[in-house]
Amino acid sequence: MSIASAFGGAGSGPLLVAIAVVLALATVAAVAPRSRVNPASLSLALSGLACIGIFVLGVIVLASGTPVVASAGDVLGFALIDVRYDALAALFLVALGVAGAASSVYGIGYQAHGGAGADRSAAAYPVFLASLFLVFGADDAFAFLFAWELMALSSALLVVGSRPTADVARAGYLYLALTHLATAALIVAFAILASAAGATGFSSFGPAAVGLSSTTRDVLFVLLLVGFATKAGAIPFHVWLPRAHPVAPSHVSALMSGVMIKVGIYGIVRFGLEILGPGPEWWGLLVLGIGVASAVLGVLYALMEHDLKRLLAFHSIENIGIILIGVGVAILAVADGATAVAGVALTAALFHTLNHALFKSVLFLAAGSVQSAVGSRDLNVLGGLARAMPVTAIAFGVGAAAISGLPPLNGFASEWLTFQSLIGAGGDRALSLVARSAVLLAVGGLGLTAALAVACFVKATGMTFLALPRSRGAAGAHETGRLMGAAMASLAIACIAVGIAAGPVSAAIGAVADGLVGQGSTPATAIGPAAVGVPVVGIDAVYAAGRLAVLLGGIAGLTWLVAMRRRTTRRVPTWTTGIAPEPAFEYTATSYAKLIRLYFGPILRPAREVSVELHPGTPFPRTVRYRGEVSHVLDERLYRPLHRGAVGAAQLVRRLQSGSLQLYLAYSVAALIGLLLVARS
């Protein structure tokens, strides 16, 4: 074993080693015996430090333009750790660094506050961070799969914790099962590429992929897409996500939704777009279709949820869908040689990836604060928390506005770019008519998604933070600790800052995207007034986020001052037709979504059950019970039959198992002879 060989990239090598060492220390700290310092806090603090290092590393790579390369741990000639952080990887490092640092700081307060994650399973947290750090840089199939598996196992451990309930254990099990389905697809794809290239390094995969037959390339693309879309939680591979994300501790949920599922996006961009290169148009159409389906269905199912964290988990599916729309258009446009449109589309996708890491983290962290303050995350028992928990409420509100794609926040900027790429592709004659029709229909799908997201976050914000508390727990809630507040506040500020700085940020991302689609060195140009002869560089010239934000704030502030200054405001109870206001009069999360549930009934297929128990001998009801649910078509039509089939197949295979040693030895001999026969022919 030789440790460490070449380092490159402006002296970033020591930083790389430092990150690894700090994460290793954090792992050790988590299992250290309890002393004066709480081991879990120490571990989280060290993890946060490492994340700052990861962020700095990402920024260095982006700023210098030179990749950081390192290699260590040769095992039998294969590099176990063979990393290369180029610009694409660096973008994901920036997201990991910010979300990871905030989540770690939050986690210190969260576990001290009695939240989950205060036990030995906390050791999985730094391992999880390390695996994410490694997976974005892995430059070799072995290193990648090693990091990939480490990521799956450590996150599964964090999901189930050390004393799981039956439900949580099931969620963890389903997650492990599906993530290994993804791993299987990737192993096959990597094996095909490695045998064509004669090496396992990713740098050799690209040239090798060019020489493959078009059928092999199609098979490769589908395998890679299945593997990475499963990790991303895209529909129809999403079933694990809404089950696993809500049950993890909130700072882990934030990382899983904010960063881990983006490994799927990273994979599709790295392998589908960069290594496989231009393919047929239907690759892009397939990704676009998955994107639109994920976006629309994800947000629809989110609207039907009244568990705050499950709602957020479904929104991760929605946002992965929005990202995949951008990726799909990029693949489509590259296939037809429309690199300018592809640049805009990929910029939109990568920008939205970063933005989602920011706003989804703040939302999950705020949901965690609500849960630890109230003891529940059921929207129907929350309410009225804005006055007791102002920091959490404002942070959640900013995150909600950002994820709803409202200007001038960051979510709007990347959705704006996505719309621009769709319109640009729709008007580009290089694309086939079918492709242009598809992208223009996707405009409607994305518009529908945006409107549904507004509806969902009006509901989530209003039901959690406004009106009268709907339970005693909500009435007695108070703000959680300072560290948690600081973590949420800094992420909310980041959402605003990135939204206002949309121009420079998208230009930096655009440079990376243009490099990947072969657009050369020109920054991604929005197809705004360019078509009428005004050259446009970046999104600044068409959408001036900063100036708009100042103007909006100025007008609103002035109106508020003029209207409310030196004026008496009388505070009275809400008028409820003459009787004292009660929380029971308020709309609930379920009733709020009712109209949408009915409007989209053909998709959601809602079922309701109302049972009324009367006072004996009278027509007056004593209790009324309502139970309503929507059916998840894919769960029922796709996964239930699959599950039955898998269990059935397992029963068949079980007949091979007798427990007799001799029989197993016979199997081994038979397998060996079989292999030798195959190898001989």
Next chain:
Amino acid sequence: MIDPSTLANVILGLIQAVLTLLVAPLLLGITKRVKARLQYRNGPPILQPYRDLAKWWRKESVESDAASALTTVAPALVVAAVFVATLLVPIVGQRPPLEGWGDLLVVVGLMALGRFVLAVSALDAGSAFGGMGSSREVAIATFVEPALLLALVGAALAAGSTDLGAIAALGVASGIAWYTPAVLLAAGAFAIVAVAETGHEPVDNPDTHLELTMIHEGMLLEASGPRLAIFTYAAELKLVLVAGLFAAVFLPVGMAQDLMPLSVLVAVGAALAKLVGAAVVLGVLDASLAKLRILALPGLLATASIVAVIGLATRLWLPA
């Protein structure tokens, strides 16, 4: 030294800002008057909306004791979002007052921002009516927004740009040739959703306070005094925004390009005529149509999306 064309745009922008701010309540007065006359009533005076605003403005502010600070700031945020959106639409001049600050997607985004703040703040007092209006507003918006975007994208494709100034300029330059089947169908789709977006029959009744039918008014039920004045003014300004957007894209005539007194006069007159025309049409609709059952609305609004998609299809698939 300021470039003369920039100077012209700044002055025309100021004219537009003042004009739209002044004329917004008048449009509501006209709509109500037209509706009343068609129903053989006299109706309120045309200037009544101004008097209402002045009256509410002078009153004290009453807030629910269940409400958070959001209730206090929401009206200002809503009116700011709508007003800034009007500044991105060329109504008097051929270029928008805030040229280069945002395109039609930003206008749609600002409308969504206003809707978000209004719908959230409607939940703040804990009244059932607020929740009812809010949930209806966001549910209907899920059909309005895709149709709006598809219709505007139809025009953007025709112009090769999402910039409203560029679209208006091309519309002016093409004259009658602007009205391709694609643009006409987009205009039809936009017209349908414009009625929903401004809260008129057959989607919403601006005059009702009957709980079964309220949408927009339900959200304002807990607002009083200056807050009610600002919310109502924002709704009046929203009509200017939607009508101005329609006119800029689908009826680009008479807009000024310079500061010649005649062209400015023509532009102001044309802008007024278009806005008043929209107000009259809405009054006629209010008087002649019954409100659709709320469960039947998707049928109407999805029609708009389908019309817009057919418009896009004619652009793509018909030989030019």
